[in-house]
Amino acid sequence: MQAYVLSLGAGLVVGVVYSLMNVRSPAPPVIALVGLLGMLAGEQIVPIAKRLIAGEGLSLGWLKSECGEHVFGALPSRRPDKDNGDSTPS
Numbered sequence: 001m002q003a004y005v006l007s008l009g010a011g012l013v014v015g016v017v018y019s020l021m022n023v024r025s026p027a028p029p030v031i032a033l034v035g036l037l038g039m040l041a042g043e044q045i046v047p048i049a050k051r052l053i054a055g056e057g058l059s060l061g062w063l064k065s066e067c068g069e070h071v072f073g074a075l076p077s078r079r080p081d082k083d084n085g086d087s088t089p090s
Helices: 002-020 030-043 045-053 060-072
Strands: none
Touching (some): 045 060
């Protein structure tokens, strides 16, 4: 999660600098980003349809493993925090 927050913060700083310099950012417009999201979601229709046609059910675990990482990328995982006592002794 920290990487996403840092990325957003860096983007905001660059956006402010661009604005102060009266320069348009080279970032794509929002409509293009929505189109990309549609493409990623649309790619998942074929594996889901194949699974349903084969008579197999859809489980949350399958959707997460087969579709989730492709659409959202490798999301950060929670690591045990030694200070909170979440870690197991070695």
